Amino acid sequence: MQYRKLVERLKIPLPTLKIDPHVHTRHSDSSSSVKDVLNAARQRGLDGIALTDHDNIGSWISAPQLDSDLLIIPGIEVTTKDGHLLLLGIKEMPPEDLDAVAASDYTRKRGGIVIVPHPKIPFISIGESIIERIRPDAIETYNAKVPFAYITRKSIKLAERLRIPQTGGSDAHSDKTVGDMYTVVEAEDRTVEAVLDAIKKGKIRPAGKTSSRLEKVKMLFLLGVSRLMFWRRKKRRSLILLEN
Numbered sequence: 001m002q003y004r005k006l007v008e009r010l011k012i013p014l015p016t017l018k019i020d021p022h023v024h025t026r027h028s029d030s031s032s033s034v035k036d037v038l039n040a041a042r043q044r045g046l047d048g049i050a051l052t053d054h055d056n057i058g059s060w061i062s063a064p065q066l067d068s069d070l071l072i073i074p075g076i077e078v079t080t081k082d083g084h085l086l087l088l089g090i091k092e093m094p095p096e097d098l099d100a101v102a103a104s105d106y107t108r109k110r111g112g113i114v115i116v117p118h119p120k121i122p123f124i125s126i127g128e129s130i131i132e133r134i135r136p137d138a139i140e141t142y143n144a145k146v147p148f149a150y151i152t153r154k155s156i157k158l159a160e161r162l163r164i165p166q167t168g169g170s171d172a173h174s175d176k177t178v179g180d181m182y183t184v185v186e187a188e189d190r191t192v193e194a195v196l197d198a199i200k201k202g203k204i205r206p207a208g209k210t211s212s213r214l215e216k217v218k219m220l221f222l223l224g225v226s227r228l229m230f231w232r233r234k235k236r237r238s239l240i241l242l243e244n
Protein backbone atom coordinates (compact mmCIF):
# COMPACT_ATOMS: atom_id res chain seq x y z
CA MET A 1 0.00 0.00 0.00
CA GLN A 2 2.83 2.37 0.95
CA TYR A 3 4.60 1.52 -2.30
CA ARG A 4 1.49 2.54 -4.27
CA LYS A 5 1.27 5.86 -2.39
CA LEU A 6 4.93 6.55 -3.08
CA VAL A 7 4.47 5.73 -6.77
CA GLU A 8 1.48 8.08 -6.93
CA ARG A 9 3.32 10.90 -5.13
CA LEU A 10 6.41 10.63 -7.32
CA LYS A 11 4.19 10.23 -10.42
CA ILE A 12 6.21 7.18 -11.49
CA PRO A 13 4.31 5.41 -14.28
CA LEU A 14 3.36 1.85 -13.34
CA PRO A 15 4.91 -0.91 -15.42
CA THR A 16 2.62 -1.80 -18.31
CA LEU A 17 1.36 -5.21 -19.36
CA LYS A 18 0.50 -6.33 -22.90
CA ILE A 19 -2.81 -8.15 -22.79
CA ASP A 20 -4.84 -9.56 -25.70
CA PRO A 21 -8.39 -9.63 -24.28
CA HIS A 22 -10.13 -11.28 -27.26
CA VAL A 23 -8.85 -14.71 -28.36
CA HIS A 24 -10.66 -17.83 -29.60
CA THR A 25 -9.61 -21.48 -29.53
CA ARG A 26 -10.83 -24.79 -30.89
CA HIS A 27 -13.45 -24.77 -28.11
CA SER A 28 -15.43 -22.55 -30.49
CA ASP A 29 -14.56 -21.69 -34.11
CA SER A 30 -10.76 -21.24 -34.06
CA SER A 31 -8.49 -23.65 -35.89
CA SER A 32 -5.97 -23.74 -32.99
CA SER A 33 -5.77 -25.62 -29.72
CA VAL A 34 -5.47 -23.87 -26.34
CA LYS A 35 -1.83 -25.02 -26.11
CA ASP A 36 -0.92 -23.50 -29.51
CA VAL A 37 -2.69 -20.26 -28.65
CA LEU A 38 -0.77 -19.96 -25.35
CA ASN A 39 2.55 -20.72 -27.09
CA ALA A 40 1.82 -18.03 -29.68
CA ALA A 41 0.97 -15.50 -26.94
CA ARG A 42 4.29 -16.11 -25.21
CA GLN A 43 6.26 -15.95 -28.47
CA ARG A 44 4.68 -12.58 -29.32
CA GLY A 45 5.74 -11.15 -25.95
CA LEU A 46 2.29 -10.84 -24.44
CA ASP A 47 1.91 -10.82 -20.66
CA GLY A 48 -1.54 -12.30 -20.78
CA ILE A 49 -4.63 -13.17 -22.80
CA ALA A 50 -8.32 -13.59 -22.22
CA LEU A 51 -9.74 -16.79 -23.67
CA THR A 52 -13.08 -15.70 -25.05
CA ASP A 53 -14.65 -18.54 -27.00
CA HIS A 54 -18.10 -18.11 -28.47
CA ASP A 55 -20.70 -19.23 -25.92
CA ASN A 56 -18.20 -21.60 -24.31
CA ILE A 57 -15.93 -21.46 -21.26
CA GLY A 58 -14.10 -24.77 -21.82
CA SER A 59 -10.78 -23.29 -22.97
CA TRP A 60 -9.65 -21.52 -19.82
CA ILE A 61 -10.38 -24.54 -17.59
CA SER A 62 -7.38 -26.41 -19.04
CA ALA A 63 -5.26 -23.31 -19.73
CA PRO A 64 -3.69 -22.62 -16.29
CA GLN A 65 -2.22 -26.14 -16.20
CA LEU A 66 -0.61 -25.59 -19.60
CA ASP A 67 1.16 -22.32 -18.85
CA SER A 68 2.06 -20.78 -15.52
CA ASP A 69 3.89 -17.72 -16.91
CA LEU A 70 1.01 -16.09 -18.74
CA LEU A 71 -1.88 -14.28 -17.11
CA ILE A 72 -4.91 -16.19 -18.30
CA ILE A 73 -8.17 -14.31 -17.90
CA PRO A 74 -11.33 -16.44 -17.95
CA GLY A 75 -13.83 -15.11 -20.42
CA ILE A 76 -16.52 -15.73 -22.97
CA GLU A 77 -17.81 -13.98 -26.08
CA VAL A 78 -21.47 -14.43 -25.52
CA THR A 79 -24.04 -14.16 -28.31
CA THR A 80 -26.75 -12.06 -26.72
CA LYS A 81 -30.06 -11.22 -28.37
CA ASP A 82 -28.52 -7.83 -29.19
CA GLY A 83 -25.14 -8.98 -30.50
CA HIS A 84 -21.72 -10.12 -29.28
CA LEU A 85 -20.46 -9.17 -25.82
CA LEU A 86 -17.12 -9.97 -24.16
CA LEU A 87 -17.49 -10.98 -20.52
CA LEU A 88 -14.19 -11.18 -18.62
CA GLY A 89 -13.50 -12.55 -15.16
CA ILE A 90 -16.47 -14.90 -14.90
CA LYS A 91 -16.07 -18.63 -14.53
CA GLU A 92 -19.54 -19.84 -15.34
CA MET A 93 -21.75 -19.82 -18.41
CA PRO A 94 -24.53 -17.26 -18.39
CA PRO A 95 -27.99 -18.68 -19.16
CA GLU A 96 -28.85 -18.91 -22.87
CA ASP A 97 -30.68 -16.22 -24.81
CA LEU A 98 -29.97 -13.28 -22.53
CA ASP A 99 -30.15 -9.78 -23.92
CA ALA A 100 -27.11 -7.51 -23.53
CA VAL A 101 -28.46 -5.75 -20.43
CA ALA A 102 -29.14 -9.05 -18.62
CA ALA A 103 -25.75 -10.50 -19.65
CA SER A 104 -24.00 -7.39 -18.32
CA ASP A 105 -25.89 -7.56 -15.01
CA TYR A 106 -25.09 -11.26 -14.73
CA THR A 107 -21.37 -10.60 -15.22
CA ARG A 108 -21.08 -7.61 -12.90
CA LYS A 109 -22.92 -9.45 -10.11
CA ARG A 110 -20.13 -12.04 -10.32
CA GLY A 111 -17.33 -9.49 -10.23
CA GLY A 112 -16.61 -9.61 -13.98
CA ILE A 113 -16.29 -6.81 -16.50
CA VAL A 114 -18.07 -6.14 -19.79
CA ILE A 115 -16.45 -5.11 -23.09
CA VAL A 116 -18.34 -4.40 -26.32
CA PRO A 117 -16.29 -6.00 -29.11
CA HIS A 118 -16.09 -4.76 -32.70
CA PRO A 119 -18.92 -2.19 -32.56
CA LYS A 120 -20.12 -1.09 -35.96
CA ILE A 121 -19.86 -4.53 -37.63
CA PRO A 122 -23.27 -5.22 -39.19
CA PHE A 123 -25.43 -8.10 -37.87
CA ILE A 124 -23.22 -9.14 -34.92
CA SER A 125 -22.57 -5.93 -33.00
CA ILE A 126 -24.54 -4.29 -30.24
CA GLY A 127 -26.29 -1.07 -31.24
CA GLU A 128 -25.39 2.34 -29.86
CA SER A 129 -28.53 2.82 -27.79
CA ILE A 130 -27.93 -0.47 -25.97
CA ILE A 131 -24.24 0.36 -25.48
CA GLU A 132 -25.37 3.59 -23.83
CA ARG A 133 -27.72 1.62 -21.59
CA ILE A 134 -25.21 -0.99 -20.42
CA ARG A 135 -22.28 1.46 -20.13
CA PRO A 136 -19.64 -1.25 -20.73
CA ASP A 137 -16.33 -1.06 -18.88
CA ALA A 138 -14.63 -0.70 -22.27
CA ILE A 139 -15.27 -0.70 -26.01
CA GLU A 140 -12.98 -2.67 -28.33
CA THR A 141 -12.20 0.07 -30.84
CA TYR A 142 -9.16 -1.76 -32.24
CA ASN A 143 -10.18 -5.16 -33.58
CA ALA A 144 -7.49 -6.75 -35.76
CA LYS A 145 -10.06 -8.43 -38.03
CA VAL A 146 -12.10 -5.34 -38.90
CA PRO A 147 -11.94 -5.16 -42.71
CA PHE A 148 -12.02 -1.36 -43.21
CA ALA A 149 -10.26 1.46 -41.37
CA TYR A 150 -13.38 3.66 -41.40
CA ILE A 151 -15.10 1.13 -39.08
CA THR A 152 -12.28 1.55 -36.57
CA ARG A 153 -12.56 5.36 -36.84
CA LYS A 154 -16.33 5.19 -36.21
CA SER A 155 -15.74 2.93 -33.18
CA ILE A 156 -13.19 5.37 -31.71
CA LYS A 157 -15.62 8.28 -32.20
CA LEU A 158 -18.33 6.33 -30.38
CA ALA A 159 -16.07 5.47 -27.42
CA GLU A 160 -14.86 9.06 -27.18
CA ARG A 161 -18.40 10.45 -27.31
CA LEU A 162 -19.52 8.11 -24.53
CA ARG A 163 -16.23 8.59 -22.61
CA ILE A 164 -15.72 4.84 -22.32
CA PRO A 165 -12.18 3.35 -22.18
CA GLN A 166 -10.90 1.59 -25.31
CA THR A 167 -9.30 -1.82 -25.77
CA GLY A 168 -7.51 -3.51 -28.66
CA GLY A 169 -7.93 -7.22 -29.36
CA SER A 170 -6.80 -9.71 -32.00
CA ASP A 171 -10.12 -11.60 -32.21
CA ALA A 172 -7.75 -14.41 -33.19
CA HIS A 173 -9.34 -17.48 -34.76
CA SER A 174 -5.92 -19.05 -35.30
CA ASP A 175 -2.67 -19.02 -33.31
CA LYS A 176 -1.07 -17.09 -36.20
CA THR A 177 -2.91 -13.88 -35.34
CA VAL A 178 -2.78 -13.91 -31.52
CA GLY A 179 -1.59 -10.49 -30.32
CA ASP A 180 -1.93 -8.71 -33.68
CA MET A 181 -3.81 -6.10 -31.70
CA TYR A 182 -3.73 -5.95 -27.91
CA THR A 183 -4.29 -3.66 -24.94
CA VAL A 184 -1.58 -1.91 -22.96
CA VAL A 185 -2.65 -2.10 -19.33
CA GLU A 186 -1.27 -0.06 -16.43
CA ALA A 187 -1.98 -2.64 -13.73
CA GLU A 188 -0.90 -2.26 -10.12
CA ASP A 189 0.07 -5.93 -9.92
CA ARG A 190 0.73 -8.76 -12.30
CA THR A 191 -2.56 -10.49 -11.49
CA VAL A 192 -5.84 -11.11 -13.31
CA GLU A 193 -7.69 -9.03 -10.68
CA ALA A 194 -5.35 -6.05 -11.15
CA VAL A 195 -5.73 -6.22 -14.96
CA LEU A 196 -9.55 -6.25 -14.71
CA ASP A 197 -9.40 -3.40 -12.21
CA ALA A 198 -7.16 -1.34 -14.52
CA ILE A 199 -9.56 -1.88 -17.44
CA LYS A 200 -12.44 -0.72 -15.24
CA LYS A 201 -10.49 2.39 -14.26
CA GLY A 202 -9.59 3.12 -17.88
CA LYS A 203 -5.83 2.71 -17.35
CA ILE A 204 -5.55 1.17 -20.78
CA ARG A 205 -4.89 1.96 -24.42
CA PRO A 206 -5.28 -0.09 -27.61
CA ALA A 207 -2.20 -0.98 -29.69
CA GLY A 208 -0.94 -3.22 -32.51
CA LYS A 209 -1.65 -3.75 -36.18
CA THR A 210 -4.48 -5.28 -38.17
CA SER A 211 -4.25 -8.92 -39.27
CA SER A 212 -3.32 -9.81 -42.87
CA ARG A 213 -5.88 -9.47 -45.68
CA LEU A 214 -6.10 -13.28 -45.95
CA GLU A 215 -6.97 -13.60 -42.25
CA LYS A 216 -9.63 -10.89 -42.62
CA VAL A 217 -11.19 -12.74 -45.57
CA LYS A 218 -11.24 -15.96 -43.51
CA MET A 219 -13.00 -14.02 -40.78
CA LEU A 220 -15.66 -12.71 -43.16
CA PHE A 221 -16.29 -16.30 -44.25
CA LEU A 222 -16.67 -17.41 -40.61
CA LEU A 223 -19.01 -14.49 -40.04
CA GLY A 224 -21.18 -15.62 -42.97
CA VAL A 225 -21.35 -19.18 -41.60
CA SER A 226 -22.25 -17.98 -38.10
CA ARG A 227 -25.02 -15.74 -39.51
CA LEU A 228 -26.41 -18.67 -41.45
CA MET A 229 -26.41 -20.90 -38.35
CA PHE A 230 -28.01 -18.15 -36.26
CA TRP A 231 -30.73 -17.70 -38.89
CA ARG A 232 -31.37 -21.47 -39.10
CA ARG A 233 -31.51 -21.76 -35.29
CA LYS A 234 -33.98 -18.87 -35.12
CA LYS A 235 -36.14 -20.42 -37.86
CA ARG A 236 -36.13 -23.81 -36.10
CA ARG A 237 -37.10 -22.14 -32.82
CA SER A 238 -40.02 -20.29 -34.39
CA LEU A 239 -41.21 -23.54 -36.05
CA ILE A 240 -41.16 -25.30 -32.66
CA LEU A 241 -43.14 -22.42 -31.16
CA LEU A 242 -45.69 -22.66 -33.98
CA GLU A 243 -46.02 -26.43 -33.52
CA ASN A 244 -46.68 -25.97 -29.79
Ligand SMILES: [Zn+2]
Nearest residue numbers: 077084117124
Ligand atom coordinates in the same frame (compact mmCIF):
# COMPACT_ATOMS: atom_id res chain seq x y z
ZN1 LIG B 1 -17.54 -11.21 -32.18
Ligand SMILES: [Zn+2]
Nearest residue numbers: 022024077171
Ligand atom coordinates in the same frame (compact mmCIF):
# COMPACT_ATOMS: atom_id res chain seq x y z
ZN1 LIG C 1 -14.45 -12.84 -31.31
